[in-house]
Amino acid sequence: MATSKDDYQPLPSTISSSRLGAKKNQQLISNHYQRGSVCTFTFLLFASLAVGVLSGPIYNVIHKGAKGDGKTDDAQALTDTWNAACSDSKVPTLLIPSGYTFLADQLYFQGPCKSYIRVQVDGTILSPYKIRAVRENHWISFVGIEGITINGTGYIDGQGAVWYDGRAKQKCKSGPTAFVVGNCSHVNLKGLNFKNSPMMHLTIQRSFVVSVSGITITAPEDSPNTDGIHIQRSRHIQISHSVIGTGDDCISIETNTKDVNISHVRCGPGHGISIGSLGEDDSEAKVEGIRVSHCQFNGTTNGVRIKTCQTSAVQVSDVRYVDLVGSSATDEAILIKCSQSHPCTDIVLDNVRLKSADPRRNITNFCFNAFGTKKHPIVPALSCLTPN
Ligand SMILES: *[C@@H]1O[C@H](CO)[C@@H](O)[C@H](O)[C@H]1NC(C)=O
Ligand SMILES: *[C@@H]1O[C@H](CO)[C@@H](O)[C@H](O)[C@H]1NC(C)=O
Ligand SMILES: *[C@@H]1O[C@H](CO)[C@@H](O)[C@H](O)[C@H]1NC(C)=O
Ligand SMILES: *[C@@H]1O[C@H](CO)[C@@H](O)[C@H](O)[C@H]1NC(C)=O
Ligand SMILES: *[C@@H]1O[C@H](CO)[C@@H](O)[C@H](O)[C@H]1NC(C)=O
Numbered sequence: 001m002a003t004s005k006d007d008y009q010p011l012p013s014t015i016s017s018s019r020l021g022a023k024k025n026q027q028l029i030s031n032h033y034q035r036g037s038v039c040t041f042t043f044l045l046f047a048s049l050a051v052g053v054l055s056g057p058i059y060n061v062i063h064k065g066a067k068g069d070g071k072t073d074d075a076q077a078l079t080d081t082w083n084a085a086c087s088d089s090k091v092p093t094l095l096i097p098s099g100y101t102f103l104a105d106q107l108y109f110q111g112p113c114k115s116y117i118r119v120q121v122d123g124t125i126l127s128p129y130k131i132r133a134v135r136e137n138h139w140i141s142f143v144g145i146e147g148i149t150i151n152g153t154g155y156i157d158g159q160g161a162v163w164y165d166g167r168a169k170q171k172c173k174s175g176p177t178a179f180v181v182g183n184c185s186h187v188n189l190k191g192l193n194f195k196n197s198p199m200m201h202l203t204i205q206r207s208f209v210v211s212v213s214g215i216t217i218t219a220p221e222d223s224p225n226t227d228g229i230h231i232q233r234s235r236h237i238q239i240s241h242s243v244i245g246t247g248d249d250c251i252s253i254e255t256n257t258k259d260v261n262i263s264h265v266r267c268g269p270g271h272g273i274s275i276g277s278l279g280e281d282d283s284e285a286k287v288e289g290i291r292v293s294h295c296q297f298n299g300t301t302n303g304v305r306i307k308t309c310q311t312s313a314v315q316v317s318d319v320r321y322v323d324l325v326g327s328s329a330t331d332e333a334i335l336i337k338c339s340q341s342h343p344c345t346d347i348v349l350d351n352v353r354l355k356s357a358d359p360r361r362n363i364t365n366f367c368f369n370a371f372g373t374k375k376h377p378i379v380p381a382l383s384c385l386t387p388n
Contacts, residue, residue: 021078056091056118059084061102068100073106073248078125086113096154098122106134111145111184111342115348121152121192127178129159131166138180139198142187149188156194163198164223174225175199190214200227203245208235216243221269221299223247228270229255240264249274249315250300259289268298276307278314314339320348327355333363334382336370347372353379 059081059123062068066077078096096102100123107125118234127139135141139158156179163175175198180188180204187210192203194217201334203218204210219226228244231237232254243266244250250267252274253260266272273295275287298301306322308314316338321382333354338344347370356363367384374385 002353015029016162021106026317039051039169056093056115057085057088058093058095059088060096060097062093062100066100066102068097068102068123070103070124073105073128074102075107078102078104078107079109082107082109085117086111089114091115091118093118093120095125096121096152098154100124103128104140105132107140108135109137109140109142109145111143111148111287113145116147117145117149119148119150119152120317121150121154121156124155124157124158127159127176127198129162130177131162131172136181136204137174137199139176139178139184141180143180144183145187146184146185147186150192151188151190151378152212154193156192157316158195158197158201158225158307160196160198160219160226164220167224174219175265176232177201177203179203180205181210183207185209187211193218194228195219196223197226200224200230200248203232204231204234204237205231205235206233210234210236211238211240212242213238213240214242217246218244219246221245223248227252229269230254231260233257235259237261242266244270246270252276253287253290254278255287257287257290261292262290262292263294265295266298267295268300270300272297272300272302273304274302274307275305278306278308308339315342316344316347318346319344320350321352322350324354326353327357327362331356331361331363332366333380334365334367336365336367336384338369340369340385342370343371345371347385348374348387349378349382350375351377353377355379 020326022281030366048388061078064077064081066074069385085191102123103126158178163172164360166172177200178194178197179201180203182205184207187207189212191214196219217228224248227248228246228250229239230252234246234254235258237260239251241264245268246302249271250273251262254276262273273292275290278287292304306316336344354363363380365380370384372385375388376383
């Protein structure tokens with residue numbers, strides 16, 4: 001698992017090189033027939049084989065000794081169940097059933113598995129309410145798996161309050177990320193509810209072909225560094241139909257990431273959707289092919305922004321904002337502030353209409369060293385960029 005420093009660093013809250021403000025909408029069975037008992041037997045055998053291929057054996061954590069009483073640490077029982085399911089070649093399902101709360105200090109689900117695997121989370125997985133050290137600073141990890149569906153109506157509850165308080169009183173510096181998908185491919189994450197992570201809620205790193213849909217992520221608006229979804233060193237990621245409201249970025253995208261489509265996400269409260277911070281530690285941090293569409297931002301400090309550090313090292317180009325409508329709580333609704341030595345190029349604004357959330361106020365734009373084109377209507381008028 002990645003242990004490089006930037007994997008666990010909270011995003012710096014300052015320096016933004018490009019910012020688009022606040023609330024907005026971006027274009028924002030069966031054919032039975034029996035002929036005597038022998039045939040019936042044959043039919044049943046085939047039927048069970050067919051079901052076996054489709055849904056596979058179920059590994060219910062309760063049957064492996066998990067208590068699910070919210071008091072007993074079930075980490076070992078859950079890990080044992082995972083190990084058993086992961087070595088089954090018949091498309092197994094690890095079941096975390098509804099109606100139970102599984103307290104777990106730390107969960108490390110390691111692949112590769114013998115076949116495609118499903119994890120059905122309908123119950124609650126609960127972090128202990130205490131500050132503690134966990135491996136790699138990740139509470140729940142899925143690592144090195146090729147082909148997995150993680151689905152259900154359950155809750156991943158990080159009980160972060162003790163960490164928020166600890167950080168405020170400087171008793172601890174960071175805290176674990178709640179849920180990490182690392183070194184994985186072909187991951188389908190659906191429906192789960194994440195809440196109150198000590199730090200980031202869901203991190204996708206060193207992974208490719210990952211689809212996240214129908215999830216909710218909630219944490220208090222004032223909880224620090226509780227990003228909803230954080231993506232780094234990954235490719236071909238799709239995030240859709242999800243609701244995210246936390247104390248930091250709804251979605252943040254960093255370091256060596258390519259082809260991320262984000263659509264139909266409701267974001268807020270929080271800091272919006274952020275690319276960066278780029279350029280930390282002078283690293284080469286290429287991020288490209290990020291598409292954000294049909295998203296709603298309500299009560300966020302930013303909409304979609306690109307954050308850079310050491311701005312002279314960072315090249316920003318080919319950024320398009322299309323069909324962006326909404327109201328801004330701050331007067332400076334559009335801020336395109338590029339570095340002196342590396343101007344931003346190919347910036348396109350097309351049908352961007354913003355007004356102040358306060359009808360008595362006017363909003364303004366600010367541009368520095370930004371080049372590209374604008375298509376009407378742009379409200380309020382933008383001083384930079386060439387009309388097209
Ligand atoms: C994940 O991949 C990285 C880079 O290949 C490697 O350093 C790390 O050990 C891997 N982690 C696991 C748990 O496989
Ligand atoms: C996902 O979980 C829901 C709720 O438990 C269930 O109804 C549905 O069948 C699951 N879908 C898949 C593809 O596993
Ligand atoms: C994202 O959308 C683009 C354009 O529609 C498409 O070419 C690409 O394959 C999509 N990527 C993913 C990961 O869905
Ligand atoms: C934005 O959020 C506020 C506060 O939660 C809510 O009252 C309002 O209806 C929301 N607006 C939209 C457009 O969703
Ligand atoms: C807003 O802009 C209009 C038109 O330029 C101007 O008349 C008005 O005084 C401005 N209002 C404020 C609060 O600056």
